[in-house]
Amino acid sequence: MLLEAVSSFFGNPLHLTVLIVSWTLALISFLHWREHPEARYLYAHLFFLFVPLLDFAVAVPCQIPFVQGLLTFCSVVVTRTIIFLIPVALLLAVVLGYHVAPAVYRRMYSAKQVRDARFEKLARKAGLSGTRFWVLDTAKPIAFSIRKDVLMSVGMFELLRRKEQDAVLLHELGHVRQKSSLAKFSLSLARWFSPVAHFASVDTRISAEERAADRFAIRMQGTARHLKTAKHKLSQYSE
Amino acid sequence: MKNTVGEFDSILSPLEQDVLTVIWPDKKLRVRQIYDKLKSKRKLALSSVAVILDRLHERSVVGRKMETGRGGVRYIYYPKSDKRNFEKSVVEDAVNKLIKHFGSTAVSYFNERFARRR
Numbered sequence: 001m002l003l004e005a006v007s008s009f010f011g012n013p014l015h016l017t018v019l020i021v022s023w024t025l026a027l028i029s030f031l032h033w034r035e036h037p038e039a040r041y042l043y044a045h046l047f048f049l050f051v052p053l054l055d056f057a058v059a060v061p062c063q064i065p066f067v068q069g070l071l072t073f074c075s076v077v078v079t080r081t082i083i084f085l086i087p088v089a090l091l092l093a094v095v096l097g098y099h100v101a102p103a104v105y106r107r108m109y110s111a112k113q114v115r116d117a118r119f120e121k122l123a124r125k126a127g128l129s130g131t132r133f134w135v136l137d138t139a140k141p142i143a144f145s146i147r148k149d150v151l152m153s154v155g156m157f158e159l160l161r162r163k164e165q166d167a168v169l170l171h172e173l174g175h176v177r178q179k180s181s182l183a184k185f186s187l188s189l190a191r192w193f194s195p196v197a198h199f200a201s202v203d204t205r206i207s208a209e210e211r212a213a214d215r216f217a218i219r220m221q222g223t224a225r226h227l228k229t230a231k232h233k234l235s236q237y238s239e
Numbered sequence: 240m241k242n243t244v245g246e247f248d249s250i251l252s253p254l255e256q257d258v259l260t261v262i263w264p265d266k267k268l269r270v271r272q273i274y275d276k277l278k279s280k281r282k283l284a285l286s287s288v289a290v291i292l293d294r295l296h297e298r299s300v301v302g303r304k305m306e307t308g309r310g311g312v313r314y315i316y317y318p319k320s321d322k323r324n325f326e327k328s329v330v331e332d333a334v335n336k337l338i339k340h341f342g343s344t345a346v347s348y349f350n351e352r353f354a355r356r357r
Contacts, residue, residue: 112305114312135312137305139293157311158270158289165311237286 005060015055022051049092053085102146109136111151119150119169125220126173141237145172159237164230167217171227174216178209250329254283254291259318259325262301267317269306292316300325 009015026047033040105111111134119133128148136142136153141160143152150172157165218224251259261276262268268276274288295301296316303314320328337345 114307116311118311135305139289139296139314154305154312154314155289155293158313159286162310233286236284237290 009056009059012059015059018055019052022047022055050085053088056088057085102149105146106134106151109138109142109151109153111136118166122166122169122220123173126170126177126216128173128176131173131176141234143168143172145175148176150176159233160230161226163221163226164233167221167227167230170217170220171213174213175209177216178212252291254287255295257281258288258291258295259300262316262318263322267315269313269315273316 010019026044029043029047030040033043114133114135116133119131123129123131130148132149134149134151135157136151138153139155139158141153141156141158143150143156145151150169152165152169152172156168160168214227217227221227257277257280258273261273265272270289270292271285273292274283274285277283277288292301292303292314296303299319301316302319303316306313306315318325334349341348
């Protein structure tokens with residue numbers, strides 16, 4: 001029944017047009033606002049997921065048995081939206097955010113996988129195996145991790161001294177370690193709700209995870225000095 | 240050829256001019272090398288030099304390539320053209336902009352001006 005609803009939705013030229021238009025707008029937003037990442041992801045996300053899913057939720061009929069069983073007031077638009085939007089958004093977000101987003105990010109910055117002896121030594125020291133190191137082709141100082149990948153920009157290498165680079169790499173390896181635990185995995189499920197939220201995690205926000213990663217880097221290096229000076233240099237970097 | 244680009248005040252910022260002054264004769268330099276050459280003349284941060292070089296790269300005034308060394312991965316910056324060609328491209332850009340914005344008015348002015356010179 002649900003499959004029928006999906007196929008009839010895609011068979012309708014009106015909904016198909018909405019889908020094509022909103023995905024085109026998502027692509028335009030993504031390409032246009034290169035200088036404003038927050039606007040870029042907000043609008044790209046809105047057009048890519050929210051608009052088509054809202055259209056789907058409103059269009060889908062109430063006769064689907066599981067929907068009727070779940071809530072009797074299916075005809076209320078908000079309820080229908082919640083019923084259809086959340087599971088489909090979650091599924092798409094998991095697939096896109098977890099599998100597609102890292103590849104998009106690597107391509108965006110022309111990332112190159114590098115076998116770096118220093119990184120491998122640090123990863124071993126952090127008790128991690130199977131980690132990969134990528135260099136991002138940008139002069140902006142950026143470093144982040146996705147799953148078992150640690151990515152650091154040329155700009156970061158240029159701005160920091162060796163020990164400071166190590167501190168940043170250990171901070172990111174700290175994130176990789178956090179994610180490997182089941183508890184963190186479950187917590188990060190909330191982030192998967194949106195693929196854009198996955199991108200947004202690149203921002204160096206002061207959060208519990210960030211502090212834990214800092215503590216890990218400090219413990220591994222035996223001093224907070226290098227992480228502190230690295231952060232100071234990064235805070236001084238201006239556009 | 241002079242090694243100063245002071246005459247580009249309206250096109251380049253003072254730091255951009257200083258960076259180009261260093262990079263034109265030396266051809267291929269890393270951010271830190273440029274910073275080392277400039278810091279004796281003026282007070283500045285390494286990050287400022289990195290930002291300026293990135294900006295000049297975005298404007299295609301300088302090119303760069305990645306190089307792996309002892310301190311990790313670095314960019315090697317090099318000028319895309321010498322001073323004379325850079326001047327030419329600035330003039331070309333300015334003329335193109337004038338023609339784009341003022342169309343036939345700009346073109347007829349150029350004709351008048353060239354006729355006067357002849």
